[in-house]
Amino acid sequence: MAAAGGSEFLVDAAIYLGATTVAVPIFKKLKLGTILGFLAAGVLFGPHALGLLSSGDGVSQIAELGVVLFLFVIGLELSAPRLWSLKRTIFGLGLLQMLVTGTCIGFAFETFGWLPRGPAFIAGFALACSSTAFALSLLEERGELNTPFGTKAFSVLLFQDIAVIPLLAAIPFVARGQSGEEGASMDPLVIVQAIGALILLILVGRFLLNRYFRLVAVSGSREAFTAAALFVVAATALLLAEAGLSMALGAFLAGVLLAESSFKHQIEADIEPFRELLLGLFFIGVGMQLDLGVMLANWWIVLLGAAALIIFKGGVLYLLVRMFGSKHTEALKVGGVLSQGGEFGFVVFSLGVGRGIFDNEFATISSSVITLSMVATPLIMMALSRVRTKTSVPTPDAPEDEEGEVLVVGYGRVGQIVTQILRGSKVSVTAIDNDPVRIETARAFGAKVFYGDGTDMHLLVGAGATRANAVVFAIDDAKVVAPAVAALRERCPKVKIIVSAYDRLHEMELMDEEIDIIIRETFESAVLMAKRTLGFLGLSDGMIGEIEAEFRDRDRDRLMAQKAGDHHSGQERLDEPFHARTKHKKAEKHERREELVPEDA
Structure with missing residues (x-):
């Protein structure tokens, strides 16, 4: 959409925000997830439909920060105790799922001549990833996140999130190989720079990051703390990008280094709005790149591709989960909830087009396959909802x-x-x-x-x-x-x-x-002090208990009356003797009177 001068940015921003507020609530209401809402907004308002936004290139660099922040938060969640408690399913089941699925799909792309070897396996492992946001939101909505199959699904997703880091880092090297710059990828100086940047990041994270956040926190400024969190993400991403590695890798490692920090939850809370908005902007940009003409011209490929992806991934997961000792129902549900393609597929194919390892037609068809598989996932889980999951398990951290x-x-x-x-x-x-x-x-x-x-x-x-x-x-x-x-x-x-x-x-x-x-x-401590004082004055435990009960009843009645608007209620009773004390006094007088009466009277 054309606009004069600096107003073009404001027009685009207004359309982006407006599209988000319309599409996302509708898709969330339909329980299809926010990601599909962002994608739909990008398709609808992009250059291949209404044409209100002519190109996604203007926001691609800003939107990529959403992916960086996403990986930073993933790193924050990878504490050592959590990884250790799920080590068998994360590094056993998760690793096997990625290797088997990614290798088979990549081999198929190369065998049928659709892609050269390097890009074929990048695409294969990209499609092997499921949607973390999509699957976890589905499990949480259905109350199945802490069931046995939910725990296994989470573990697989966790390994996929880890595996995406080397996958993203490999794209520039594959791109150099495709462009005939094989030597560049093996330049010793580049390798030394990358290793040096990693060591520097680990040392800074280990010895300085926590102290840095403590220094900012002492100031008491929420704005300064938010700025500090964003600065750390940007600085670590930039450090590794300058060393020839992925910005996402830098952000991820910074998150891992802060996973045991006392500041992790506040950092995550401060980054959350930026992450969601920028990640949404990224998915809108992806949607804008989906050429509806290409999709319609290849509709049968998209349909068959989505069906093949769901059946193959679901089948591999089913067999692997059974190998790890789970029952039929658990394995079926794990396969169902993780059978779709993931948001990292959009990331990989979008970056791949930018680096020249995928053409736009292949990326559009692949992204369309992922989108269709995502749409099908809620329907698959509805069909599997009759398969009851047995007893829940404790959360992994406990x-x-x-x-x-x-x-x-x-x-x-x-x-x-x-x-x-x-x-x-x-x-x-x-x-x-x-x-x-x-x-x-x-x-x-x-x-x-x-x-x-x-x-x-x-x-x-x-x-x-x-x-x-x-x-x-x-x-x-x-x-x-x-x-x-x-x-x-x-x-x-x-x-x-x-x-x-x-x-x-x-x-x-x-x-x-x-x-x-x-x-x-102060109420309970004051009541206790009064009880101890009455005890020193010689009152029995039974008497003190009766006085306490009566006082609590009076105070509760007075509180309810004051809450109703009668602020002076109960004032007349503040000095009124307690019934228990009055009863005790009468008993004492009666005993003294009996003592004064002569025995022969």
Whole structure:
């Protein structure tokens, strides 16, 4: 779409954003996923349909940052304990799936003369990858992510995410070979530069990154922390790009190096909006490159290709999962949910066209095959929905000797005590706090505490709110608790929520929210102090218990009346003696009166 001067960028931006707000909600409503929504928007508004956007080249470099951020977040999720707990399925089942599927498809492309050897195997391994976003969102929507087959599917996807890094890194070398620059790929200086960049990145990540984020976090500026996260991604991507490697590889390694950092969840939450928007922009660009004329002219190839991909990938996965000891139903579902092509296929074919290893027709047909296989996946899972999955398994991160999982938001006076008791009770506890000094001290004692804004829903989800049995809010800032609780309840309707209220007014405010338990911060300690004082004054435990119960009833009645608008309710009863105490006084008077009566009266 033509536009004068600098306004062209604004026109394109408006169309991109408008297309996103129209197409994505429709596809999400149809449970087809946001990726297909972005692709549909690109096809519809691109040069081969309505023509509102004439070319995807203008945004391709910006959109590629979406892929970089995506891989950075994948790296953040690859902590050592998680990898170790799933090592057999990740590096056994996942590796075999990629090798068998990618090699067979690549061999077919070369054998039938569709591609030379190098590009053939790049394309084969690209099609061997499934859609991480698509498959995981399907499993989460259906509540099957933590079932046995869901865990195996996740493990395969995890290995595919790892395998994509060398696949992307191989594209420039294959491109040099195709253009007759074989010697360039073996230049010793290039290899030395690449190894040096990797070593430098690992050293910086190991010894400086965590300190850098701690320094920024101490400033208390959320904007500065977000800028720091984006800077790290951009700098690491640029470092490896200058060394002749993939930008995505640099971002991925930076994520892995920060996977054990106390700042990982806040980093992920800050990057999430940029990642989603830029990745969406990338998929819109991919959709714009899909030539509808080529698709329609080769519709039978697209249809047969999608069917062949689904049947072959699903069949390979079924056989491999059975080899790893799973039953028929589990293997069938793993094959079904991972039978589609993935978003990395779009990435590889788009980059391949840019590097000259694929022509536009082949990339368009291949991307169309992936798109059609994605559309078919929800239908396949609906057909398999009658195959019931048996018992759920614990989430991979939870040790076997721990019972339940709790997220504690706020690691101050209250949060620390709650966490200590839960840890001693063999409960898996993750805590969130915004004081980097306090976090560093807590982690030195073995506590699993992460830096971040505990009211940010992206961060809470990343920290495990969606799989937690309970979430405890122990935040000192009273005004931010109610909105955070409301957002959490909307996202996680079944989770138990326990909240520490700052004072009486705060408790009345929280009563409007769907909270399971509200504990007024000073109330319980004050009641305990009063009970101990009454004990020193000689009252019996039974008497003290009756007084406590009556006081709690009075306070609850007064709180409910004040919540209803009667702010002075119950004032007249503040000095009224408790019934238990009055009854005791009467009994004492009666005993003294009996003592004064002579025995012979």
